[in-house]
Amino acid sequence: MRAAVLQGKGEPLSVEDVADPAPADGQLLVRVGACGICGSDLHIADAAERPGHVLGHEFAGEVVALGRSVTGWAEGERVAVFPLAGCGACSACLAGRPSRCRTWELVGGSLPGAYAEYVAVAPRQAYRLPESVDARHGALVEPLAVALHAWDRTAAATGEAVLVLGGGPVGQAVALWARPFGASDVVVSDPVAHRRQLAERVGATATLDPVAVDVREAFADLTGAPPKVVIECVGIPGMIQSAFDVVDADGRVTVVGMCIAPDQILPTTAMRKELATQFVLFYTEADFSLALRSLERGRIDPSPLLTDVVDLDGLPARFEALKHPTTECKVVVEP
Numbered sequence: 001m002r003a004a005v006l007q008g009k010g011e012p013l014s015v016e017d018v019a020d021p022a023p024a025d026g027q028l029l030v031r032v033g034a035c036g037i038c039g040s041d042l043h044i045a046d047a048a049e050r051p052g053h054v055l056g057h058e059f060a061g062e063v064v065a066l067g068r069s070v071t072g073w074a075e076g077e078r079v080a081v082f083p084l085a086g087c088g089a090c091s092a093c094l095a096g097r098p099s100r101c102r103t104w105e106l107v108g109g110s111l112p113g114a115y116a117e118y119v120a121v122a123p124r125q126a127y128r129l130p131e132s133v134d135a136r137h138g139a140l141v142e143p144l145a146v147a148l149h150a151w152d153r154t155a156a157a158t159g160e161a162v163l164v165l166g167g168g169p170v171g172q173a174v175a176l177w178a179r180p181f182g183a184s185d186v187v188v189s190d191p192v193a194h195r196r197q198l199a200e201r202v203g204a205t206a207t208l209d210p211v212a213v214d215v216r217e218a219f220a221d222l223t224g225a226p227p228k229v230v231i232e233c234v235g236i237p238g239m240i241q242s243a244f245d246v247v248d249a250d251g252r253v254t255v256v257g258m259c260i261a262p263d264q265i266l267p268t269t270a271m272r273k274e275l276a277t278q279f280v281l282f283y284t285e286a287d288f289s290l291a292l293r294s295l296e297r298g299r300i301d302p303s304p305l306l307t308d309v310v311d312l313d314g315l316p317a318r319f320e321a322l323k324h325p326t327t328e329c330k331v332v333v334e335p
Contacts, residue, residue: 002335003116004315006053010046013115013316018054021112021120023067028123030079033135034309035059035114036143037331039169042323043260044109056115056333057083057108060129060138070123078129080138081114081121082288083107088124096285115315117335127288130296136309136332137295140302143330144291146256147173149283151181154254156229158182163219163227164204165243167195169330170256171233172305176202180299185223189215194327201304216246231256237263240277249273256280305330 001020004013023029036058044055060080066073085105086098093101105111107119129138147170156162162183164171167190178186188199189208196207206222208215220226226248232239235257243253244265253275270277294300307329310318315333322328 001117002312003054004312004319004333005115006045006048006050006055008051009049012320013045013055015312015316018116021118023065023070023120025068026070026122027067027120028063028070028073028079028126029065029067030061030081030119030121030126031064032056032059032114032117032119032335033061033078034139035333035335036139037315037319037322037333038143040258041108042319045319046323047260054113054116055108056113057106058139058142059083059114059119060135060141061114061119063126064118067120073123073126078135078138079126080129080133080141080288080292081107081119082125082127082285083142084282085111085122085125088122098285099282115312115333115335117312127292129292133292133295135334136306137302139332140305140330141288141291141295143169143305144173144176144295144300144302145283145287146170147177148291149287150174150231150254150256150280151177152287153278153280154229154231154252156181156183156252159184160229161185161187161219161223161225161227162229162231163215163246164188164199164231164233165239165246166190166233166235166257167192167199167207168233169305171231172199172202172329173302174231174233174256175199175204176300176302176305179203179205180294187219187222187227192325198304198329202302219246227251230254233257235259237261241265241269244269244273244275247273247275250275252276252278254278254280306332308332309334311335
């Protein structure tokens with residue numbers, strides 16, 4: 001099969017012919033229909049020495065072969081894939097939280113990923129795609145689950161106003177969920193104009209340029225009070241402290257942005273305000289399932305998030321371009 005593989009740290013991906021995967025006992029072989037490009041893929045490519053590895057964990061496709069002992073599945077069924085692979089038997093896996101499994105792995109992380117024509121997965125990782133959901137939207141289930149999990153752990157009350165810091169793909173997806181789950185106002189702060197415009201398309205009631213205005217004061221002008229709920233979706237040093245600075249006393253801060261560099265905070269800011277701070281990572285099986293059902297029922301429309309589609313040959317150049325500021329939100333590869 002053809003796949004886009006890592007070469008060396010920081011080097012462009014290379015499209016090559018690699019061995020076809022075969023479904024092991026108890027696995028499904030999935031032909032990849034669409035796979036999203038995630039910021040974590042960009043970080044891995046620039047930081048890891050893993051020549052020959054295939055990235056890609058946001059994907060949907062079609063079952064084309066069944067491993068021995070697989071029952072309840074048939075070739076031709078369309079699926080969105082839950083990329084976290086746990087042991088399937090521990091308490092965390094049985095509770096639908098494989099990210100807590102001691103042996104968990106990620107498709108596209110330690111396991112071969114979906115920047116390829118085929119991927120082998122366990123049946124419990126496959127979620128049947130409804131007829132109304134195409135492969136491109138199926139590839140968005142994973143990032144939608146990330147944002148849904150963040151929203152769930154935020155525990156905002158119905159009717160509360162919410163401030164989202166950052167209008168990248170995760171921030172946009174959080175804004176997309178906020179109104180259906182009862183937020184009265186959803187304000188997105190981002191210094192980039194096209195990200196603010198996109199946030200308004202996905203459901204933000206207002207947007208702010210943090211370079212031009214005082215975010216705390218501007219939020220209060222819009223909603224009547226400073227924010228009690230702040231969801232940080234940027235993931236660069238200084239943003240957690242920014243969230244502490246802008247949130248009101250007795251407020252809640254949810255940290256979604258993955259900062260991979262050392263950071264500093266001033267604890268007295270959070271202590272003085274008696275803030276509740278929640279860090280989140282990944283999602284649960286229930287989050288993934290609810291995201292998929294919400295797509296099926298038309299409860300949310302993630303179409304504005306999907307800004308471009310490329311084929312496998314176009315992936316290396318687009319992957320490199322996404323390492324720098326662009327006007328894209330979510331780019332999907334169709335191998």
